[in-house]
Amino acid sequence: MIKIDSLTKKYGDFYALKDFSLEIPEGTIFGLLGVNGAGKTTLLSILNGLVNFDSGSVEVFSYDLKTQKKEIKAISSIIPQNLAFYEQLSVKENLDFFASIQKSSQDSLQRSIEVNSLKEILHQKASTLSGGQKRRLNIAIGLLNNPKIIYFDEPTVGVDPRSRGEILDSIKSYKEMGITVIYTSHYMHEIEYLCDEVAIINQGELIKHDKLDNLLSNRVSDKVLIETIANAKTASLKVKLLEKNFIETTQEKLCEVLNILDENAIFVKQIKYGTTDLENYFLKVTE
Amino acid sequence: MFQAMIKKEFLLLIRDRQALIALFIMPAIFILIMSVALRDQFKQEQISFNIMVLDQAHSSNSKKLYKSLLENKSFHLTNESSQAALKIIIPKGYLQNPKTHTKLQVVVLDALKGDILEIFKAKFTKVLLKREIASIQDKLNLMLKTKIKNPSQELLLDADQLFTLSYQKSDDIPTSTQQSVPSWIVFGMFFVIIPMSTVFINERKQNTLARLNSMNTPLWLMIFSKVLPYIVVNQLQVVIMLGVGIFIVPLFDTPALLINGTVGAIALLSLALSVSAIGVASLLAVLASSAEQATTIGGILNILLGAIGGVMVPKFIMPEAMQKLSQISPMSWGLDGFLDIFLKAGDISMIFTNALMLFAFGLITLIISMIILQIRMNKGL
Numbered sequence A: 001m002i003k004i005d006s007l008t009k010k011y012g013d014f015y016a017l018k019d020f021s022l023e024i025p026e027g028t029i030f031g032l033l034g035v036n037g038a039g040k041t042t043l044l045s046i047l048n049g050l051v052n053f054d055s056g057s058v059e060v061f062s063y064d065l066k067t068q069k070k071e072i073k074a075i076s077s078i079i080p081q082n083l084a085f086y087e088q089l090s091v092k093e094n095l096d097f098f099a100s101i102q103k104s105s106q107d108s109l110q111r112s113i114e115v116n117s118l119k120e121i122l123h124q125k126a127s128t129l130s131g132g133q134k135r136r137l138n139i140a141i142g143l144l145n146n147p148k149i150i151y152f153d154e155p156t157v158g159v160d161p162r163s164r165g166e167i168l169d170s171i172k173s174y175k176e177m178g179i180t181v182i183y184t185s186h187y188m189h190e191i192e193y194l195c196d197e198v199a200i201i202n203q204g205e206l207i208k209h210d211k212l213d214n215l216l217s218n219r220v221s222d223k224v225l226i227e228t229i230a231n232a233k234t235a236s237l238k239v240k241l242l243e244k245n246f247i248e249t250t251q252e253k254l255c256e257v258l259n260i261l262d263e264n265a266i267f268v269k270q271i272k273y274g275t276t277d278l279e280n281y282f283l284k285v286t287e
Numbered sequence B: 001m002f003q004a005m006i007k008k009e010f011l012l013l014i015r016d017r018q019a020l021i022a023l024f025i026m027p028a029i030f031i032l033i034m035s036v037a038l039r040d041q042f043k044q045e046q047i048s049f050n051i052m053v054l055d056q057a058h059s060s061n062s063k064k065l066y067k068s069l070l071e072n073k074s075f076h077l078t079n080e081s082s083q084a085a086l087k088i089i090i091p092k093g094y095l096q097n098p099k100t101h102t103k104l105q106v107v108v109l110d111a112l113k114g115d116i117l118e119i120f121k122a123k124f125t126k127v128l129l130k131r132e133i134a135s136i137q138d139k140l141n142l143m144l145k146t147k148i149k150n151p152s153q154e155l156l157l158d159a160d161q162l163f164t165l166s167y168q169k170s171d172d173i174p175t176s177t178q179q180s181v182p183s184w185i186v187f188g189m190f191f192v193i194i195p196m197s198t199v200f201i202n203e204r205k206q207n208t209l210a211r212l213n214s215m216n217t218p219l220w221l222m223i224f225s226k227v228l229p230y231i232v233v234n235q236l237q238v239v240i241m242l243g244v245g246i247f248i249v250p251l252f253d254t255p256a257l258l259i260n261g262t263v264g265a266i267a268l269l270s271l272a273l274s275v276s277a278i279g280v281a282s283l284l285a286v287l288a289s290s291a292e293q294a295t296t297i298g299g300i301l302n303i304l305l306g307a308i309g310g311v312m313v314p315k316f317i318m319p320e321a322m323q324k325l326s327q328i329s330p331m332s333w334g335l336d337g338f339l340d341i342f343l344k345a346g347d348i349s350m351i352f353t354n355a356l357m358l359f360a361f362g363l364i365t366l367i368i369s370m371i372i373l374q375i376r377m378n379k380g381l
Helices: A040-047 A069-075 A091-101 A106-115 A131-143 A161-176 A188-194 A232-236 A254-263 A278-285 B002-014 B017-037 B060-071 B114-144 B176-205 B208-214 B219-224 B227-252 B263-287 B291-309 B320-326 B330-343 B348-378
Strands: A002-011 A014-024 A029-033 A055-060 A076-079 A149-153 A180-184 A197-202 A205-211 A223-228 A240-243 A246-250 A268-273 B049-055 B075-077 B086-090 B105-108
Touching: A002 A040, A014 A040, A014 A055, A014 A197, A014 A205, A029 A040, A029 A161, A029 A188, A040 A055, A040 A076, A040 A149, A040 A180, A069 A076, A076 A131, A076 B208, A091 A106, A091 A131, A091 B002, A106 A131, A131 A149, A131 A161, A161 A180, A161 A188, A180 A188, A188 A278, A197 A278, A223 A254, A246 A254, A254 A268, B002 B017, B002 B176, B002 B219, B002 B227, B017 B176, B017 B227, B049 B060, B060 B075, B060 B086, B060 B114, B176 B208, B176 B227, B176 B263, B176 B291, B176 B330, B208 B219, B208 B348, B219 B227, B219 B348, B227 B263, B263 B291, B263 B330, B263 B348, B291 B320, B291 B330, B330 B348
Parallel strands: A029 A180, A029 A197, A076 A149, A149 A180, B049 B075, B049 B086
Antiparallel strands: A002 A014, A002 A055, A197 A205, A223 A246, A223 A268, A240 A246, B086 B105
16 A cells, blocks of 8 residues: 655745645556646656655555665656657667666566567667557566556557557556556546546645546436437537537436437437546546 | 666667767867878978069069069969958158168958968068168178178078977977877767767656666666766777877878877876766766757867867967966866877876876766766656
């Protein structure tokens, strides 16, 4: 478990984190949400022992961050937002280098290669990789030390949808390996897809922390989401169309919308009551 | 861990083609060009000036002066002002009345450097003195009624006739190669500032250093692991540049480099210079905010240290204040050391102080870099 108690970090007069307390359970995928400058990256950097903090206390898997930084670093791994490897080296040379630095075993090296599907591109120079392949290499380096906790700082920025899907699936598999994952992203659907728990940070303070299901519960909204069978006519109807086949309405207006669909011979695939998405929730609580 | 860091540095360096060109080929070309260009530097007799003479006096004296200039190989007379570097005006009344001394006027038409103008003044003064003496001699002839033939030829006005210049041993005569190679070795070695600082800043900017830090890599290792690969590069540079001086330069009808000093002295001095250059590179790497900034500042810094240190202009012709200032440039310490080795058959004892200063400078800058990097990393870079 990671226990953060009254953590404060200031840059000059600016509070990057202010009296911040949070508990992250072991073996979960934990989402950190916040607008740019909310304090997410500072929090990750502190938890990794990269940046010192001003006051408070942090315990990572029973290690005290102030006195046992080295031990914490040994069981942690951060996947930075930037591609933190050497573009001039090949994939293999990069992996070998970072493995040597951490005295990683051959098993860890092989596992990193396999989980991140790097076998085919091992001898390719990193600078010639696609955006998705670079991201996968960036993540693979983080697995080399066989960590207990991995911090992902927006790992899918600039990645095509296919590679993004592969990356998200690989991150889900880390949970099965017993690794605790702390994940920050601007893509709310990624958090929805991956995370068990979510904390929302705003201006260095914790706004909300709960299980994802609780955040998206019926109590929050009376909205109804109707998914239709694809039909070109849908776009011309007087309804609130979210995407191609998704109509958003309220419980009060549901009958009216269903009648319109019936009159136009548009078939309904499914109806979801009381839905909200994380994005709406996030915007509401950070207003 | 250290082995992996060193291997990584070598791989990064080997794959940076532009850096390799800057580090190895440029100094070699410098040596070649400068050795050939400076080959005739001290043969002033071969320097000539295009001049235009405007005779306003139309006297026998002005005609004699015109004739003297015409016969002198150092001056080419032209009537086109566009082709002339200097215009000499012989005013009315020139040398006619001893009481009112009418001066000649010299107008500089071309952009001539100060040292070239000094050469012109010396050559022109020589012509005028010969003319003045001949004129006095003519008057004496008239008074004494005895004619002395060609009086100016009997006067010892040429430097060659006044004194002889020689060296104790024939080996001591410095060739243009011996004078230019030390400068370009020092200058070339300091070029590591650019590739090293650029690689370092990229590591900083892309969070690779932060990643290494998160992997429990000590800061001293991050800095000092860069020292060894660049020392190797610097030593290779020295070998190649000496090779160019010894084997390539003679192919261009220019004297080969003669190394009078000991190999030990060369090795010690070039090692010290490496540490010094790497120290400057580290400092720049932790202070500059981007690779572009480091490249620009690194280039300017290299040229400035070179200019102050006597690489571009020999220190002995600098003003006194400038000569004192040159002592702050590590390039100056290295250059003096190499000149001692090449020209004065220097051994380790002769260059020891210079090497010590360079080592101390390098270590101090490396330690300062480490402290600054630590502060920056604690602040999240």
